[in-house]
Amino acid sequence: MTAEPPPPDAAAGFAALGLRPELIRAVTELGYEEPTSIQREAIPILLSGRDLLGLAATGTGKTAAFALPLLQGLRDAPSSPLPAALVLVPTRELAIQVAEAVHRYGRDLGVSVLPIYGGSSMGQQLRALRRGVDVVVATPGRALDHLGRGTLRLDEVRLAVLDEADEMLDMGFAEDLDALLSATPPQRQMALFSATFPRRLRDIADRALRDPVRIEVGREQAAPGEMPRIRQLVFVVRRHDKRAALCRVLDMEAPQTALVFCRTRLDVEDLTEALGSRGYAAEALHGGLTQSHRDRAMQRLRAGTADVIVATDVAARGIDIQHLTHVVNYDAPAAPEQYTHRIGRTGRAGREGTAITFLEPRERRLAHRIEQLTGQPIESAQVPSAAALRARRLDVLREQVRGAASAEGLEPFRAICDSLSEDLPPLDIAAAALKALHAASWNDDLEEIPSYALTPPPRAARRDESRAPHGRASRGAREGGGTDAGAGRGGDRADARDGEWTRLFIGLGRRARLRAGDLLGAILNETNLSRDVVGRIEIAFNVSFVEVRADVAEQVIAALRSTNLRGHRVNVRLDRGQR
Numbered sequence: 105m106t107a108e109p110p111p112p113d114a115a116a117g118f119a120a121l122g123l124r125p126e127l128i129r130a131v132t133e134l135g136y137e138e139p140t141s142i143q144r145e146a147i148p149i150l151l152s153g154r155d156l157l158g159l160a161a162t163g164t165g166k167t168a169a170f171a172l173p174l175l176q177g178l179r180d181a182p183s184s185p186l187p188a189a190l191v192l193v194p195t196r197e198l199a200i201q202v203a204e205a206v207h208r209y210g211r212d213l214g215v216s217v218l219p220i221y222g223g224s225s226m227g228q229q230l231r232a233l234r235r236g237v238d239v240v241v242a243t244p245g246r247a248l249d250h251l252g253r254g255t256l257r258l259d260e261v262r263l264a265v266l267d268e269a270d271e272m273l274d275m276g277f278a279e280d281l282d283a284l285l286s287a288t289p290p291q292r293q294m295a296l297f298s299a300t301f302p303r304r305l306r307d308i309a310d311r312a313l314r315d316p317v318r319i320e321v322g323r324e325q326a327a328p329g330e331m332p333r334i335r336q337l338v339f340v341v342r343r344h345d346k347r348a349a350l351c352r353v354l355d356m357e358a359p360q361t362a363l364v365f366c367r368t369r370l371d372v373e374d375l376t377e378a379l380g381s382r383g384y385a386a387e388a389l390h391g392g393l394t395q396s397h398r399d400r401a402m403q404r405l406r407a408g409t410a411d412v413i414v415a416t417d418v419a420a421r422g423i424d425i426q427h428l429t430h431v432v433n434y435d436a437p438a439a440p441e442q443y444t445h446r447i448g449r450t451g452r453a454g455r456e457g458t459a460i461t462f463l464e465p466r467e468r469r470l471a472h473r474i475e476q477l478t479g480q481p482i483e484s485a486q487v488p489s490a491a492a493l494r495a496r497r498l499d500v501l502r503e504q505v506r507g508a509a510s511a512e513g514l515e516p517f518r519a520i521c522d523s524l525s526e527d528l529p530p531l532d533i534a535a536a537a538l539k540a541l542h543a544a545s546w547n548d549d550l551e552e553i554p555s556y557a558l559t560p561p562p563r564a565a566r567r568d569e570s571r572a573p574h575g576r577a578s579r580g581a582r583e584g585g586g587t588d589a590g591a592g593r594g595g596d597r598a599d600a601r602d603g604e605w606t607r608l609f610i611g612l613g614r615r616a617r618l619r620a621g622d623l624l625g626a627i628l629n630e631t632n633l634s635r636d637v638v639g640r641i642e643i644a645f646n647v648s649f650v651e652v653r654a655d656v657a658e659q660v661i662a663a664l665r666s667t668n669l670r671g672h673r674v675n676v677r678l679d680r681g682q683r
Contacts, residue, residue, distance in 0.1 A: 118172075121147045124179065126212040127172050134208060140165035142321040146295075147173050150263075155316040156295040157309055161448045164321055166297045167205045170265045175210040177263060177293075178238055185236025186260040187218075192244055192284065194271040196221035196395070197402075202267065203241040215239060220256070222246045223395040230255055244272060244280035245645065251287055261288040266312075269298040270305055271445070275418070276613050276644025278304065285312050299448070300441040334447055336459045337485045338471050340556040346462050347375065349487045349553050350434055351382050353460060354412075356488045356496055359430035361405065364414045365446055367435035375434065376414045389415035417442065425449065433461040436470055438640075440477040465556050484558035490551065605639055606657050610648040610664065611675035618643060618670050623650055630663035631656070649679060 117138040118128045139147070142160045149156050150173035160166055174189050191206075193199050196219075203219035210217070218232045220242035229246075233255050240247070240256065250256035264285060266272065272281060285294075294313050298305060309316070341349045354362065364379075366372045369390035379386040387401035387410045398419070404410040405425060413425070417437075428450045437443045443461075450457025461482075463471060471482050488496070524533050612618050620641040627638055627650070637660075639651030652660050657678065664676040 122151050123147065123172055124176050124213075127175060127209060130209050130212060131168065131172070136168075140169075140321075142166055142319070143169045143172075145319045145321065146170065149317045149319070150174075150293070150295060151176060153293055155293060155313045157313060157316040157318040158295065158297045158321070159299070159301055159319070160297060160321040161299050161444050164448075166267065167202055168209070170267070170295050170297065171202070171206045171209050174239065174263050174265070175206065175213055175215055178210075178215055179213065184260050186257050187237055187240040188260060189239045189263045189265070190247075190258060190261045190284070190288065191239065191241040191265040191267060192247065192272065192281065193241065193267045194243065194275055194277070196223055196243060198268065199241050199243055203239075206239055206241065217241060220246050220250060244277040244284060247284055248280045251284065258284070258287045259289065261292050263293045263295070264288050264312075265294075266296045266298075266308075269296050269308070270300045270302060270441075273302070273304050273308075274644070276646045276648075278308065279646050281308060282311070299444055302441075334450060334457045334459050336447070336461075336480065336482045338461045338463055338482050338558055339485055339487055340463050340465060340468060340558055341487060341553060343464050345487075345553050346434065346464075347378055349462060350375075350432065351379070352488050352493055352553065354379075354384065354432075355493060357430060357458065357460075359411065359458070361425060361428050362412045362430040362432055363420065363425060363428055363446075363449060364412060364432040364434050365420065365437070366414060366416060369416060371435065372414050372416055372419075379412055379414065384412050385410045386412040386414055389413055389419040391416065391419055393419075417446070420446075420449075428457065430458045430460060433459070436461065436463055436467050440470065440473045443474050444478060463558075468556075468558055471558055482558075486555045487553040604654060605651050606654045607679040608650050608652060608657065608661060608664075609675070609677050609679045610650065610669070611646075612669055612672055613644045613646045613648050615645055616670045616672060618648060622669060623648060626664060626667055626669055627652070627660055630667050631659055633659070 118131055118136070121139060121144065142158060142164045146156055146158055146166075146169040150170065158166065158169065160169075170191070174191075178188055191202055193202055199219040199221045203217050206215070206217045216237045217239040218229065218237040218241070220229055220240055222243060222245060229250070233250070242250075247256060251258070266281065269281075272278075294316070296305075296309055296313060296316075301309075339349055339353065350364070364375065366375055369392050372388050372390045376386045376388040385404075387404055389398055389401055393401075401410065401413065402425075405413055413420075414434075431447050431450045433443070433446060437446060447457075447459035450459065461471070471484075475482055521530070521533055528536075610623065620643055623641055623643075624638060627633070628635065633656055637653040637656050639653075640649075641651075642649045650660075661676050661678075664674065
């Protein structure tokens with residue numbers, strides 16, 4: 105008999121990276137088995153004092169990769185009430201998570217850590233800063249607020265970390281990041297972590313990092329012959345069939361916990377209500393909800409009283425759901441890179457996960473771009489048939505009866521069976537009871553939902569398809585926390601042929617109370633162009649972006665430069681990120 109290999113020695117694995125015994129003990133007690141790839145590569149670099157550019161997918165262990173060397177460096181820092189380390193993150197949820205992780209790792213070192221984010225008590229943050237903290241974990245907006253008040257001083261920061269840097273850029277924090285980093289000492293060490301590396305982020309990296317070591321780490325791959333940790337499925341269905349298809353797939357998959365992504369907050373509310381009517385304990389997350397509502401939704405999910413979270417991208421940023429089994433792209437991601445952010449929330453820590461994506465026929469090409477980006481195949485799947493769903497429901501019913509038979513409180517029902525058995529065979533009584541229960545639980549009026557092949561149609565068909573009028577997106581804000589979608593060209597950029605559309609940068613955002621409707625109205629009123637020349641509108645905190653047809657881009661730029669938006673003359677130009 106072949107002896108089983110010994111389990112991995114976490115202490116030996118982390119000790120080989122040069123970490124202190126207190127930190128090794130902390131990660132061992134937290135159940136870490138061995139360092140992840142990003143931790144093995146990043147920790148020695150940061151311990152050596154070099155700047156680091158780390159490109160790694162969500163869920164690869166980035167927090168420990170910078171938190172452990174950060175804590176070790178604090179042991180040698182002189183005693184001071186000013187923070188020695190600054191970690192900037194895109195959302196309040198991620199600020200809380202990172203702060204908790206730093207506290208857990210450094211509990212034996214006596215390190216104090218403070219999360220700073222909007223929506224929490226300013227007074228409490230001020231008192232903590234006056235007492236003095238070692239590590240500040242902050243969202244850029246609230247950190248800049250404290251910096252302007254003089255209540256946050258960064259003169260003695262030895263290590264600055266940008267976590268999920270690409271997400272912060274997408275939310276319009278580029279100027280805030282520059283202001284915060286310029287307030288830190290020029291000799292400080294710097295680490296930048298991101299899942300993607302767009303051109304705008306390269307500009308920040310060039311300014312902020314000094315001779316950085318660049319590492320790129322993808323998701324841990326399964327060994328040859330093993331199942332991949334994330335099973336990726338794509339269903340190509342018509343738009344009006346998506347809701348029924350989602351419910352049918354969830355019925356078949358029976359996820360323990362699922363995170364479903366929608367494009368707009370209105371879609372989130374509608375889908376949450378639809379899932380609730382189908383018996384799912386679904387919770388909504390979007391930028392229009394209060395923080396207390398968001399906190400209650402997450403508490404229900406972690407307590408096991410909710411099994412589905414329906415969210416927009418911005419609202420889902422930074423949330424950490426343990427044992428998330430399924431990620432569902434109900435609406436296609438805006439770009440292939442966004443897909444990696446979404447599905448990175450499942451399949452963590454060696455567990456298996458499932459990523460399900462619903463595409464409309466015109467969006468099929470996005471699947472091939474995702475495959476090129478991830479280097480992993482995506483499985484084209486068919487929506488479960490009515491017969492398969494009926495069989496699945498009978499299986500569920502069988503398990504329900506088996507569970508009920510082992511429970512207490514059956515005496516009243518046995519009495520009913522005794523009285524019925526005088527006229528009916530016992531098997532007929534049981535079958536009739538199951539039929540009644542089945543009818544009460546599910547509507548059996550099922551129709552087949554057509555699925556389409558993932559392979560794109562022939563070139564001629566694609567040309568005809570690209571000329572078809574595009575559906576309009578919701579008039580509501582796409583996501584109050586970060587982007588707004590005007591009622592423009594719906595769907596992904598893949599709808600347009602290369603060169604048809606371009607994106608404009610507008611130097612004004614939500615901070616000036618700019619709305620998508622303001623921008624759309626200004627374009628149409630000042631240019632007298634038709635509505636169909638304007639595509640997706642994104643409103644971030646400090647800046648905005650709008651897609652327009654390439655042949656009218658210069659006309660739109662000239663018109664917006666000569667008018668006022670919310671009382672401001674603004675900088676308008678082609679977005680450098682697409683050049």
